[in-house]
Amino acid sequence: xxxxxxxxxxxxxxxxxxxxxxxxxxxxxxxxxxxxxxxxxxxxxxxxxxxxxxxxxxxxxxxxxxxxxxxxxxxxxxxxxxxxxxxxxxxxxxxxxxxxxxxxxxxxxxxxxxxxxxxxxxxxxxxxxxxxxxxxxxxxxxxxxxxxxxxxxxxxxxxxxxxxxxxxxxxxxxxxxxxxxxxxxxxxxxxxxxxxxxxxxxxxxxxxxxxxxxxxxxxxxxxxxxxxxxxxxxxxxxxxxxxxxxxxxxxxxxxxxxxxxxxxxxxxxxxxxxxxxxxxxxxxxxxxxxxxxxxxxxxxxxxxxxxxxxxxxxxxxxxxxxxxxxxxxxx
Amino acid sequence: xxxxxxxxxxxxxxxxxxxxxxxxxxxxxxxxxxxxxxxxxxxxxxxxxxxxxxxxxxxxxxxxxxxxxxxxxxxxxxxxxxxxxxxxxxxxxxxxxxxxxxxxxxxxxxxxxxxxxxxxxxxxxxxxxxxxxxxxxxxxxxxxxxxxxxxxxxxxxxxxxxxxxxxxxxxxxxxxxxxxxxxxxxxxxxxxxxxxxxxxxxxxxxxxxxxxxxxxxxxxxxxxxxxxxxxxxxxxxxxxxxxxxxxxxxxxxxxxxxxxxxxxxxxxxxxxxxxxxxxxxxxxxxxxxxxxxxxxxxxxxxxxxxxxxxxxxxxxxxxxxxxxxxxxxxxx
Numbered sequence: 001x002x003x004x005x006x007x008x009x010x011x012x013x014x015x016x017x018x019x020x021x022x023x024x025x026x027x028x029x030x031x032x033x034x035x036x037x038x039x040x041x042x043x044x045x046x047x048x049x050x051x052x053x054x055x056x057x058x059x060x061x062x063x064x065x066x067x068x069x070x071x072x073x074x075x076x077x078x079x080x081x082x083x084x085x086x087x088x089x090x091x092x093x094x095x096x097x098x099x100x101x102x103x104x105x106x107x108x109x110x111x112x113x114x115x116x117x118x119x120x121x122x123x124x125x126x127x128x129x130x131x132x133x134x135x136x137x138x139x140x141x142x143x144x145x146x147x148x149x150x151x152x153x154x155x156x157x158x159x160x161x162x163x164x165x166x167x168x169x170x171x172x173x174x175x176x177x178x179x180x181x182x183x184x185x186x187x188x189x190x191x192x193x194x195x196x197x198x199x200x201x202x203x204x205x206x207x208x209x210x211x212x213x214x215x216x217x218x219x220x221x222x223x224x225x226x227x228x229x230x231x232x233x234x235x236x237x238x239x240x241x242x243x244x245x246x247x248x249x250x251x252x253x254x255x256x257x258x259x260x261x262x263x264x265x266x267x268x269x270x271x272x273x274x275x276x277x278x279x280x281x282x283x284x285x286x287x288x289x290x291x292x293x294x295x296x297x298x299x300x301x302x303x304x305x306x307x308x309x310x311x312x313x314x315x316x317x318x319x320x321x322x323x324x325x326x327x328x329x330x331x
Numbered sequence: 332x333x334x335x336x337x338x339x340x341x342x343x344x345x346x347x348x349x350x351x352x353x354x355x356x357x358x359x360x361x362x363x364x365x366x367x368x369x370x371x372x373x374x375x376x377x378x379x380x381x382x383x384x385x386x387x388x389x390x391x392x393x394x395x396x397x398x399x400x401x402x403x404x405x406x407x408x409x410x411x412x413x414x415x416x417x418x419x420x421x422x423x424x425x426x427x428x429x430x431x432x433x434x435x436x437x438x439x440x441x442x443x444x445x446x447x448x449x450x451x452x453x454x455x456x457x458x459x460x461x462x463x464x465x466x467x468x469x470x471x472x473x474x475x476x477x478x479x480x481x482x483x484x485x486x487x488x489x490x491x492x493x494x495x496x497x498x499x500x501x502x503x504x505x506x507x508x509x510x511x512x513x514x515x516x517x518x519x520x521x522x523x524x525x526x527x528x529x530x531x532x533x534x535x536x537x538x539x540x541x542x543x544x545x546x547x548x549x550x551x552x553x554x555x556x557x558x559x560x561x562x563x564x565x566x567x568x569x570x571x572x573x574x575x576x577x578x579x580x581x582x583x584x585x586x587x588x589x590x591x592x593x594x595x596x597x598x599x600x601x602x603x604x605x606x607x608x609x610x611x612x613x614x615x616x617x618x619x620x621x622x623x624x625x626x627x628x629x630x631x632x633x634x635x636x637x638x639x640x641x642x643x644x645x646x647x648x649x650x651x652x653x654x655x656x657x658x659x660x661x662x663x
Contacts, residue, residue, distance in 0.1 A: 111521070
């Protein structure tokens with residue numbers, strides 16, 4: 001059985017600590033070997049791992065989908081890395097500080113060869129606790145990276161006081177309430193916080209509750225989150241909707257597909273868990289801009305409430321329009 | 332399905348590693364392996380040459396009696412039939428992404444955007460392409476090189492002051508090949524399509540409908556046909572007329588429930604060798620589509636990844652992604 005190679009994407013604005021996190025992953029004694037795709041050689045010193053220089057060449061697919069940009073160099077590199085299959089366990093892609101994570105993610109949706117060989121595990125964004133508030137004001141790239149993230153490492157928390165940490169955390173949550181957030185100094189996180197997340201695995205989309213309500217294994221964080229201020233970010237938000245009960249797939253699928261075709265440029269991430277009428281299994285989907293990936297998943301459990309839930313994270317989302325569209329899909 | 336069979340004329344070979352390319356170095360069948368080794372096989376003995384130590388061969392093309400290989404160690408190496416290894420270039424760890432050779436010993440390779448042409452006397456010229464280069468080919472006439480990149484292709488004369496010619500077509504172009512008569516240039520594309528230009532006036536020809544990328548392209552000796560991989564049959568486009576395949580349907584040879592991964596036209600007759608993703612290999616005659624089986628799909632077999640005819644067309648060497656390989660001796 002050919003296992004797909006997991007790919008972790010590391011993003012973060014200039015100086016946030018991406019290289020620190022990368023070095024931490026690589027030097028920890030975990031027995032795993034990585035193929036690392038970087039834009040600049042130099043600061044990472046690695047013995048056992050394979051380092052590949054990339055050019056971050058983003059290009060449009062010639063398929064009429066204007067925001068279907070992909071990383072051409074990544075397609076080429078993954079193809080080449082397959083020749084070394086068996087010599088590494090996972091791929092890490094470090095993007096430049098100004099990079100938009102979407103083309104990296106979309107490469108894994110769009111290119112059949114890449115998709116056959118590798119799977120996107122998670123987008124991990126490193127943020128600088130001292131400077132993120134400023135960057136969210138003046139750098140759209142930084143905001144994109146936060147909005148897109150599955151995991152956010154809020155780093156350099158030792159450089160600010162506790163109030164500032166909860167302030168910046170609230171700012172992050174205004175943009176992306178769903179990412180797993182870790183507060184660190186020197187990016188000190190356990191490796192399983194960033195690797196093996198399965199964030200793009202349809203089978204792992206379990207629920208769509210905001211991360212700070214879910215609390216999972218992180219009681220300390222949960223506790224802190226309750227004190228967060230509520231901010232509204234001017235241009236990047238999330239919209240979360242639910243319908244108690246079933247929806248009609250004949251209405252929902254065309255609506256969703258048309259909506260992402262029309263508004264995909266502003267939708268960074270989308271996820272949903274839906275109860276289709278007369279369907280014992282949950283339908284789950286996820287998307288990046290105009291690209292969608294969905295499938296029937298496990299059966300609804302007897303004690304589980306059949307509920308249809310949808311989450312968009314994006315720029316200037318039209319909440320009313322989305323709500324009207326989704327609500328009209330009720331069965 | 333093929334009724335005739337040449338399977339009894341195949342000598343199986345064990346390459347021991349996935350095969351990146353096949354070639355005849357003079358008369359010697361040779362395989363470039365993904366583990367960095369070049370394997371020379373003669374009836375009595377085999378010889379393994381470590382061309383790229385602890386690295387992978389990404390691209391390899393024969394040049395006379397040498398196998399020119401490019402690796403993910405950034406090196407371009409010439410492995411000779413006597414077992415010798417000569418380093419042609421070292422791009423300081425940057426992968427060698429594309430490679431082409433010419434019968435006079437000239438070599439061209441690329442890493443990232445940089446294209447370097449080395450003429451038969453060893454003089455090297457560099458050309459910075461507009462974006463990363465995915466495919467290279469020598470034009471049949473003159474010291475002129477075709478370069479595939481994003482948004483089109485470029486024809487470059489390394490020794491001339493003339494500016495390069497740009498052939499524009501939006502999208503990412505991968506493999507590139509020129510017809511033996513030099514009239515047409517064809518590229519495979521990221522979007523599962525083939526693109527071609529008439530060299531004289533850059534007239535565009537677009538051939539789409541492939542279910543996968545078409546990465547193996549091979550011209551018939553007379554330049555009348557271009558065989559391509561990427562579908563559940565070899566798709567063979569007619570290029571005899573001045574408008575090439577415009578408004579014409581391609582031939583589909585050897586339709587099966589498996590994808591064609593490699594194609595190679597016979598050097599002297601209208602027969603195409605085609606390998607599939609399940610390891611099956613057959614010969615198909617143009618234009619009647621008669622098929623002859625060369626290798627049945629082995630149980631659990633992997634894709635045919637390399638094909639090469641010898642110069643006379645009497646032998647066909649093949650290699651597969653699972654390290655299986657073989658040599659067909661055509662009965663006289």
